[in-house]
Each structure stands twice: as structure tokens, then as C-alpha cells.
Amino acid sequence: MGARKLLHILKLSAKQQREFVNSFDVVLCDCDGVMWLISAPLPRTGEAVNALKADGKQVLFVSNNSVRSDEDYRKKFVGIGVKNFRINDIMHPVKAMLYYLKKHNIKQPVFSLCSSFGNDKLRNAGIDVRTLVANEAVTPATLERITKPEQKMGAVLYDINLELTYAQLVAATRYLADKDCQFIAGGLDRTLPMTREIMMPGFCDFLDTISSFTRREPTIVSKPALLLGEILKDVYRLTEPSRCLFIGDSLKNDVGFGRDCGFQTLLVLSGTTCIEEMWQASAKERPHYYADRIADFIELYANINKKC
Template sequence: METRGKPQHILQLSEEQRDRFVGSFDRVLSDIDGVLWSMEYTVPRAVDGYKALQRAGKEVSFVTNNSVRTMEQCLRHFEKLGLQVAPEQVWHPAQSIVLYLRDIQFEGLIYIIASAPFKAVLREAGFQLLDGPNEFIEESYQSLAKTIFDRQPVRAVIIDVDFNLTSPKLLRAHMYLMRNPECLLIGGATDRLLPVAKGVNIIGPGPFASILVEASGRQAVTLGKPGRELGELLIKHLKIAEPQRVLMVGDMLAQDIQFGRQCGFQTLLVLSGGCSLEQLQAETSPDLLPDYYADSVADVAQLLGETPKAHV
């Protein structure tokens, strides 16, 4: 769907525009962090927006770049907020990578740079992983060479969030990619910055993945937002016949909105997380501009004629 002029706030739509918008999508794909909750807060009444969507007959799924949080932790948090969500409604990079590897019938050893929960998902799926080094090495070329050079038959390198990322891990990953021209490079989350609190960002996994892409000359298969391969995977496994009848909801322009637009989905930006109104108004790239925006998903309940109820 092409954006026509500036994005519109959903609560400023006319009654005719509102009815046309609500009737234009059957499925909602939503981000989680910054949309429902973050590390330090829960978005007030956002859960009411999802309940209203479900009551309106919309299919709701969640697509997050956060694989550090386990599926069990995620589902418990949904339940705590009073939202019933099944495991098959939640998509994250580790799960998407498992599906992708199965689709291509991948066999072989994987070198992985990621969090422990991320690795656990792949191990539980039956894949053989190699990681490390997980300890400090002596700062000498001799010690480095012993750490990064080996004869392991690695057929894929995967990189996602790793809070213990080190130079030797990147050097080792690069070595595997350069030694085997057929070795796959697969990326999870692409975020260049991770918003951990209002106005506080830390470096995300994106820049580190970019180092491997630039150094190896390979294009990564990206199974986090805004990866094209993730979009193809979702469309296939969710049996989406008409992408234009999907609404992508998120709080990040570069991840959520760009992802939605390149998949052919409609897009709704919420200002409850990583993007401010000032940043939205300053954005000029058509690929990053949403079709609509809202203060939060709570506005969706009001749009659908429901009065959000305060939570204790």
C-alpha cells in the first residue's frame, strides 16, 4: 500500500475513513517491545487494543526481534497482562531461523554468536552448534590464532544478540565464512540501537552483523525484521494470500515499518516506544513512513468504539 501524503493519526480519521481502514485488514502482525511493554514499563491499556482487535475478528500474531527473552517468559508476561496468546502466535528470530533451516533441509555444523536462550531453541530443534570462545584469551597473536583457527566443518554462521560478544568471536565467524564459500551467513535481529528505557539506547546486534557482511563480502539471510527472508517465511507459513490485508504494528521505523512496507502490508506506527512524534515528522524516506500512526495500541480500542478500562 502506497502512503498517500503524511501518515494519519487513527483517531483523527473521519468515520468513513475509520470504517474503510478497519475493514481493510484481516490479520495483525505486531511488535512487542515498545508496543506492549519494555524493560522498565508496560504500555498503559495497550492490551485493550489487542482484545478489541480480536473481538473485531482480526487474527493477531506477534513478531519480535527479541530472542533473549524465552518463549515461556514471553507467554507468562502476556498472561500477566490478561492477554491469552498461544506459542504459535509469537515469532522471534531463533524460531524463524529454525523454520528457515528446515525449509532448506539444512544439515551440518553451525557456528553461533547469540544468547543462551537463542542457542537453546536451535539445540532443542536438533541442530548441532559450535560457539565460543567463552573466556578471555591472552592478548597475543599466537593465542588468537589458537582460538580462531580450527578444522571444524562449519556450514553456517548465525549472529544475533550476544551480551558477551568479543572480537575473537567475530574473527572466528569471519574465518569460517572465508574458508568455505558455501558457508551460510544468517542474521537474526538487525537493530542498530536497542531502546532499553525512554531516551536510552544501547548498540544492537546490527552493527556487528554488518562487520561480518562487509568483511566477508557475503549478503546475510536476515530472519529478523526488516529482513526480506523473514517476510517470505511469514507469508508462507501463515498462508497470507493478500499481503495488503495485513496490518503491521510497531514502534520502530527501520525495523517494523520498513519490514511491513517491503512485505506489502499496511503499517501502523505507535509512539509508545522507540520513535517519537518529532522523529516521525522529520522522516522523509517513503520506505520508513507508516500509513497511520497512534499514540499507542490503546488508541485502537477507542477507534473500534471501545472505552479502554484502566488496569490496576
């Protein structure tokens, strides 16, 4: 798509606005940077989701953040006013890992570097999850003993974990020395949008360290990996990708992912990507449409209803 054809959804003509909303049946929406910032709200996002639902759209959520529990996510969506939210409406890396482990009958136990919420989710689904909690000071003299593999593992799981330790990273590398142990990874975001003013580093560098040291490439089950696209299509029975609209705030993790999956794409400028970065991107890296925020759908539907 050329630069001239990249339009803000509120700058489309009345006819184009109607054609746009009629061109998709399913909305797949990122969370952090779109529905909210990690530590701050974004206005009227729940109202926008409800407007899409009122138009008959199926609205699903695809996040690279597994740090929240199911109950935390439910509270977040209910808190912003999303109607009829179900926990099955959201896909995040730990859920994708669970799907992959079961579909491919991965041997257990597995060694996890996931968050405590992620580990609880896996255990509740019947996965034998092992972790490392050091019961003594980690020193050069104790590190080898503390990180010594207990037994063979079917896989090492990696995801965002705010309590990740060096000893856990070392233990993961030692389990991965066994070539039969699979390496499965989630959250790859390079930045975490805490507020409009504060960005924090993501966890991709720790994953790169493990991969480089072990010379093992992980199986990625988070955006922008195509494997996640196949999981989404299977779990939600998305048989017509071109009738799906992917909304996100990242050119790579959302727009690039959506395009590769065959979805239409909409970039919102409420998170990690600024408008200058969008215009500087190559034509194939740009979204099909853009908006300032997902709340622009409220005005879009008001325009359509007024002009009908």
C-alpha cells in the same frame, strides 16, 4: 501517500474508523516499543490486543529480539493480560533461522553467535549447534589457537547476544573463510528501547564488522528483510497481504518492512520513532496510519461501538 492523507487513527471520521478496522483481518505487531519497552511496561497494551481479538482479528507478533526464551515471552504476554496467547503466535529471528535451516536443508553442524536462549531453541528443534567458550585467558598469544576452526560448518548464525565476545567474532570470521559455509543473521535493530528515557545501541555494527572483514553478505531473516516477509506469509498462510496490518515503532524496520511486504502499516509513537521524524520522512517512507500507542485501539473500538 501525501502528507495530508496521513491520519491518526483517533482523528478519522466515524465512517473512516469503521472502514479502517474492516480493512484488515490479520494484525502483525512488533513487541519492543509497541507492547512494552525492554525494561519498562507500556499501559493497556494487552487490553488493546484483546480488543482486536474480540473483533475477530488474528493477532501475531514479529520481533527482532530472540534473547528471551519461549517461556519468558509467554510470561510477558500473560503478564500484560493478553488472552489465549500461544508461543506459535510470535516470530523472532531464531525461529526464522530454524525455518530457513530446515527448508534449505543447511548442512550441520552450525556455529552460533546467538544468545543461550536462541541456541537452546535451535538445539531443541534438532539443530547441531556449536559455540565457543574460551577455557583460558584470551590474549594475543592464545587467540589463534582458541578461535581455530574445529571442523567445517554448514553455517554461521548471528543474532543479538548480550554475552558476545571478541573471540567469538574472530571464530565466526574463520569459519566464514570457507565459502561453503553460509552466513545467516537476525537482529539488525540499531537501537534497543530500554525505557522511555534510555536507548541502548543494537548489534548491527558487530554484524557489519564480520561482513566487512570476510567480504560476505549475510542472509538476513529479520526485519526489514523481504525474506522474513516470505517466511511469515508461508508460516501463517497470509495469502492476502493487503488484508494484514503491520504495527511497529520503527520507520525502517516496521513501516518500511510492512510496506515492502504489501501490508498496511501503522506507526505507534511509543518506541524509537518520534512524531517529528515521521513527518520529516518522505511520503513513501511514512506509514498508512499512525497512533500514539497501540492502546489507542481501545478508544477506537469504543468510538465505533458508540456510533454504530
